[in-house]
Amino acid sequence: MLKRAQKLLPSPPPFKALLGPSFILLGLGLGSGEVILWPYLASNWGLGIVWGAVLGITFQFFINMEIERYSLARGESVFVGLARRWAWVPYWLILSTIIGFGWPGIIASSAFLFSSVLGGDSTAVAIALLILIGIILSTGKYIYPTIERFSQAIILIGVPSIVLLTLYLAAGTDWSELLRGIVGQGRGYSFLPVGIPLATFLAAFAYSGAGGNLNLTQSSYIREKGYGMGHYTEKIKGLFSGGQQKIDLNGFEFQPTEQNVALFKSWWKLVNREHALVFYGLGITTILLLALLSFVTTFGLEGNAQGIKFVLNEARVIGQKTIPAIGSLFAVIMGIMLKSCSASAYSRSASKNR
């Protein structure tokens, strides 16, 4: 075991002051799983499959909490901790993230939505979006608060809009179908309908919440916010704010005395509550309502194309059932959600596995 500097574990702040890090991970999470995959499955096979989304995000809650545990206790990200123990881990993480997320692909999907609604060439829109992400990441004094504000704004605008739209469009029977789906009861099937592409179902399952290596970033946010032993570590500045920055990424340790262990337990309780409220609570609401919205608008329609075109179909029907402007607004919000997913992913690459 590495000999780290010994420090006392600081006391936690009140709960309200602790809210924040999970907004970023949720901003990440509202990507293709929530916007495309679950709605696509719900439009073809109904709501009997949404138990998978609930189970998937529940798994991720516990996975993320173990990642947070390490950073709370050591004041360094898991990236640093893993790299110290296994030198190959950073290479694996960089390679698998690039292949797994295919970032330009997400930007392209998002740009496709924007340009279908607002007009213009989708390649030009994609380039503009990439530049915008670059500006957002570079100009903030510190990377973390910039991304936190960005994700919070997206969630606090996006989620209420989806809630209102669903309340307006869904009837009582749709809601009871959603509830039955949570316990695996669909129209004429339990848990899995015949003919559902298992690969798509499993992909949607893995994307419920964040997915891939992005769950690991929760650990950097704990460190950057200065929670637990992260209190003692230096924070990462924006790309162009004040020249070269050399920071020590190594964390600290505390003696497991009775007092420190008791303090750790109160930190633990608070970060669990924060993650449960924001990531789990808002996440599960978004995932279920987007599936319900897709069910009430496009279930049983012909030509439910897979992929990003599906979202456009949905927006068109929403426009027909309300007024066309609301349909366009829906497509734009979905585009922003997909984009926030990639912006957060870039922020992660900007902070180079820290």
Place this chain on the structure above:
Amino acid sequence: MIGAVINALCMFVHIGLVNWLNYKELPPEIQPHLARRILIIIAFSFFGLFSFYSLWNTFN
């Protein structure tokens, strides 16, 4: 769809690594209780099975 398979594989790997790291590094007083350990093992196995099942399907 290959992206989803890689992501599941990533999760399988990082769940294993992070929890092994916690097990090795952290004092027992602040390690997870039994219920959380069991849940993590279930999630780890699920992502393992899913990735290898999908990889096997992709190459067959």
